[in-house]
Structures are given as C-alpha cells and as structure tokens.
Amino acid sequence: MIYADNAATTKISDVAFENMLPFLREEYGNASSQYSLGTKARRAIVRSRQQVAVAIGADPSEITFTSGGSEANSWVLRSIAEAYCSEAVHIITSSIEHHSVLNACHVLEQNGVEVTYLPVDSNGCVSVNDVKLAIKPTTKLVSIMFANNEIGTIQPIEEIGKLLNEKGILFHTDAVQTVGHIPIDVHGLQIDFLTASAHKFNGAKGTGILYKRSGLKLPPLVFGGEQEQGLRAGTENVAGIVALGCALEESVANITEMSEMLSDLVQITIKRLKEAIPEICINGEDTKRLPGILSVTFPYASGEAIMHLLDMKGICVSTSSACNSGKDTPSHVLLALGLTEQQAKSTIRISYGRYNTIDEAEKIIEAISSVYSKIVANI
Numbered sequence: 001m002i003y004a005d006n007a008a009t010t011k012i013s014d015v016a017f018e019n020m021l022p023f024l025r026e027e028y029g030n031a032s033s034q035y036s037l038g039t040k041a042r043r044a045i046v047r048s049r050q051q052v053a054v055a056i057g058a059d060p061s062e063i064t065f066t067s068g069g070s071e072a073n074s075w076v077l078r079s080i081a082e083a084y085c086s087e088a089v090h091i092i093t094s095s096i097e098h099h100s101v102l103n104a105c106h107v108l109e110q111n112g113v114e115v116t117y118l119p120v121d122s123n124g125c126v127s128v129n130d131v132k133l134a135i136k137p138t139t140k141l142v143s144i145m146f147a148n149n150e151i152g153t154i155q156p157i158e159e160i161g162k163l164l165n166e167k168g169i170l171f172h173t174d175a176v177q178t179v180g181h182i183p184i185d186v187h188g189l190q191i192d193f194l195t196a197s198a199h200k201f202n203g204a205k206g207t208g209i210l211y212k213r214s215g216l217k218l219p220p221l222v223f224g225g226e227q228e229q230g231l232r233a234g235t236e237n238v239a240g241i242v243a244l245g246c247a248l249e250e251s252v253a254n255i256t257e258m259s260e261m262l263s264d265l266v267q268i269t270i271k272r273l274k275e276a277i278p279e280i281c282i283n284g285e286d287t288k289r290l291p292g293i294l295s296v297t298f299p300y301a302s303g304e305a306i307m308h309l310l311d312m313k314g315i316c317v318s319t320s321s322a323c324n325s326g327k328d329t330p331s332h333v334l335l336a337l338g339l340t341e342q343q344a345k346s347t348i349r350i351s352y353g354r355y356n357t358i359d360e361a362e363k364i365i366e367a368i369s370s371v372y373s374k375i376v377a378n379i
C-alpha cells in the first residue's frame, strides 16, 4: 500500500508509539492521584506540555490539551461569543476554513453573532487588506487558518497578527496542518489562540492542543475537576498526550530536512504529471504552500473515479478533505478559489508525509497517468 493522504491523518511515529505504550500498560495511573503511579502520569503530562511549548514558542501555562483540532476550534469560536455575550459580536473568518470553524460560525450566526466570510484569490490566499476593511467596532475575533488542508496555501499570518495586535482584536488561527510542518513562533506572530492536532504530525488520534496567550480568558469547555487548569475537566488522555509531545518534538527537530524532502516529492509529482497530462491545473500553484500538499484538477475525469481506481492499485489519495468525502457536494475550498463545480469534482489531493519515498511518488504518478487515460478513453 502507498499512503499519500497525510493531510487526512498520519501514521504514528515509532518514537511516539513506544513512548505512549507504557502509559497504556504499566503506568496507567490517574494523573490526579496522589500516590507515585499518579505522579508518573502527572509528570508525563508536564513534560509533554513543555515539549509543545518549546515547539511553538509558547509558555507551558499557555497550552491546554484537547481531544483534537475540531474541539479546540469549536471551543475558541463559541467561547468568544459567550465571553462577550452582553455586547454585539462580529467575527471575521475566511471562506476556506475547516468545517469545525465554519460550522461553529454558522451556529453563532443563528444566535445573533455577525460573521464575515472573507473571499480568497485564485491561489486560496486571504488578503490582509480585506481583513482590514472588514473590521468594525464590534469585531472581537478574527479566525484565519494558518495553512489550508485541501490545497496547502499558507496565509499571511504574520501581517494579519500585526494588524490585529495594533487594533486590539483577538486573533485565532487553525494551525492543524502547520504545526510540526513549518516553524511557528506564536509570540512572534502575535497569535492569541492557536489550535493543532496530534494525528496530523505523526502523533495519535484523539489528542490536540489549544494555545491561549497568557492573560486571555476563555470559559471552561468541560466542567468538573481541576484538570487542564479547570478549563477542560476529565481524566487526561495521558498516553495520547505523551505521544503528542514526542511526535511534535521529533517533527520540529527534523522540520527543515522533512520540508525539503516533501517539496522534492511534490515538485517531481507536478513536473511528471504535467508531462503526462499537460491539461492539469495545480491549485494554489503561484503562492507559498505547505511542502507536502498537492491539489490537482483534471479537465475531464471525476476525482472520485480517480481516487477509487487508485485505491484498487493500493494507493490512498483523497478527493478533497476527509470530512467532505462521502458527500456529493463539491469542496467549498475549491469553489472559493473560483473553480466550477465540475472542476472541483475533478480534483484530487495528494498529501505526502514523512514515510513517503521518491519511489512511491513515481508509482503514484504512473498510476494516475494510467488511470486517467483509461477514464478519458471511456468518455
């Protein structure tokens, strides 16, 4: 099998797996227990929080563990409205966010919050000037993803952070595709809230983080005990948290060479696919993108057909994002770039990760060329 859907999820790294195992078997104590088995679990969580803090340039007290990216995104979006419930609230976001942000915004709108969904250009970039123009006296939060999960486009986060800091408006970024993949310094970028997810950087599924700049308040997500500074009660997922810290430390230690390796795979794929099928379009081609994500639109073939035929050859790619697949609706991200419904449905996403090789990329290119010519021959 060749797995090239790393934007959907990744294989857990050996280091993360080996480190989490003891906490599922021998060291299964509750981190709130006062005997030594509990202390071991508690120390493991402290260590992971430090690893995360170092990786993103934060202080450990600014990190809260969650069940993943969706939870952290929903938490921030909902809470802002709650925290300012006595006043009119306006939120600015983009039209290409993950559904955990967009759907939270839709619910907020039903509850009287005003939301502006900024457009993107044909490369999937939000314009800093558009953010500036959208700001109103009631704007409390801007939520713009760091990099997009379908096309890989990286947003001008530094400029947006600077602008919002000057205006005194809170800034949240969904960095689920970014953390562990490109270097991030949350303080330098003037980010107030940042979300990330372990299973997107070779950690385990079901664990994520919310970074919250020190001094900012957020109502608790879960009520109960004092875990996670009373913000998210419930017995901690110690093994998952350990895996998250290890996987992130490992990813950040190898970030430069990994990024070069992934860019090479993507560049080879683009070059060879264009030679084989000159009519293809690369979405977000003319802008800064994540090193491993590649979104390709074919002129005459359904993305779903390509995906299924590749699956039969043991190759995993996706049509758009994992949360969209299975539905017949075209990707909201691709439509926002200006693609037609037809074009959006003729698109596949290849997302390389640390375990992919040049040999695999070549097999993928070959398989796509062969599958595509079969589909075209039949229409």
Ligand SMILES: *Cc1c(COP(=O)(O)O)cnc(C)c1O
Pocket: 007, 008, 067, 068, 069, 070, 071, 073, 098, 100, 145, 147, 148, 149, 174, 175, 176, 177, 197, 198, 200, 206, 207, 208
């Ligand atoms: C995967 C993903 C999420 C959701 O993270 P989970 O941990 O799976 O809930 C949110 N945002 C982006 C950009 C993603 O790629």
